[in-house]
Amino acid sequence: MKSSEVTCCTPVSDGLDERQALELADLLKVLADPARLRIVSMLAAAEGGEVCVCDMTEPLGLSQPTVSHHIKVLREAGFIVSEKRSKWVYHRLVPAQLEAVRGALVIGQLV
Amino acid sequence: MKSSEVTCCTPVSDGLDERQALELADLLKVLADPARLRIVSMLAAAEGGEVCVCDMTEPLGLSQPTVSHHIKVLREAGFIVSEKRSKWVYHRLVPAQLEAVRGALVIGQLV
DNA sequence: ATCAAACATTGATGAGCGTCGATGTATAGG
DNA sequence: CCTATACATCGACGCTCATCAATGTTTGAT
Numbered sequence: 001m002k003s004s005e006v007t008c009c010t011p012v013s014d015g016l017d018e019r020q021a022l023e024l025a026d027l028l029k030v031l032a033d034p035a036r037l038r039i040v041s042m043l044a045a046a047e048g049g050e051v052c053v054c055d056m057t058e059p060l061g062l063s064q065p066t067v068s069h070h071i072k073v074l075r076e077a078g079f080i081v082s083e084k085r086s087k088w089v090y091h092r093l094v095p096a097q098l099e100a101v102r103g104a105l106v107i108g109q110l111v
Numbered sequence: 112m113k114s115s116e117v118t119c120c121t122p123v124s125d126g127l128d129e130r131q132a133l134e135l136a137d138l139l140k141v142l143a144d145p146a147r148l149r150i151v152s153m154l155a156a157a158e159g160g161e162v163c164v165c166d167m168t169e170p171l172g173l174s175q176p177t178v179s180h181h182i183k184v185l186r187e188a189g190f191i192v193s194e195k196r197s198k199w200v201y202h203r204l205v206p207a208q209l210e211a212v213r214g215a216l217v218i219g220q221l222v
Numbered sequence: 223a224t225c226a227a228a229c230a231t232t233g234a235t236g237a238g239c240g241t242c243g244a245t246g247t248a249t250a251g252g
Numbered sequence: 253c254c255t256a257t258a259c260a261t262c263g264a265c266g267c268t269c270a271t272c273a274a275t276g277t278t279t280g281a282t
Contacts, residue, residue, distance in 0.1 A: 013157065025143050038125075044221040065244095144270080164229065180271085198280060
């Protein structure tokens with residue numbers, strides 16, 4: 001449908017281009033999962049800011065491989081960082097990444 | 112795995128419960144799509160704040176049924192409202208809903 | 223009354239992903 | 253050396269969902 005001679009609306013600004021929309025959508029997809037939100041939440045609420053997988057499986061009601069999978073997704077998206085110490089791997093939030101997503105959702109930022 | 116006598120981390124606060132995590136995840140799922148992000152963006156950038164479907168299919172590069180589907184998803188999630196006038200249906204943003212999502216992503220709000 | 227445009231609805235299809243069990247790897251302890 | 257724990261990886265299953273063509277519905281114009 002090309003632009004007909006009779007437009008129904010005021011001229012459209014394209015807003016976000018495909019690349020920007022894809023990148024933001026990918027970040028939002030990572031957060032758009034109940035398990036991952038709860039993981040982020042547990043890290044945000046943890047004293048010391050650190051939690052390891054073994055202490056998350058039970059409150060999440062998920063298997064260890066599943067929790068490890070979510071941790072990996074969150075880490076690859078930049079929402080958490082992980083550090084192995086002795087037998088355990090400790091995970092902590094990266095607040096800047098969460099803030100980046102919040103900033104991208106400001107209406108003015110959506111062009 | 113019950114709580115062993117040797118814990119690796121400081122005590123865990125559960126943070127978001129299942130219901131809260133599910134609700135927030137459902138809202139984020141709606142936004143976690145490039146096409147829907149671009150629709151929101153186009154509405155945010157539109158003069159008069161209104162756009163109808165016929166003016167979105169071409170810039171989005173999607174079929175009319177697909178755009179209608181995304182519009183429906185956005186409306187049912189409260190991100191947009193729609194009003195039929197004569198032959199066309201005009202859609203506009205609900206900024207408060209977008210703000211609600213941004214507010215839920217504040218680290219302090221994640222308990 | 224007829225035709226065209228705008229939009230919704232309906233299956234159908236294909237890809238992506240959350241989940242698990244099984245297995246592999248590393249670290250600590252006896 | 254052997255066992256147990258913490259975690260990662262792999263393969264498979266099942267479900268959700270984005271997309272489309274086809275069709276239905278409403279509205280306006282001729």
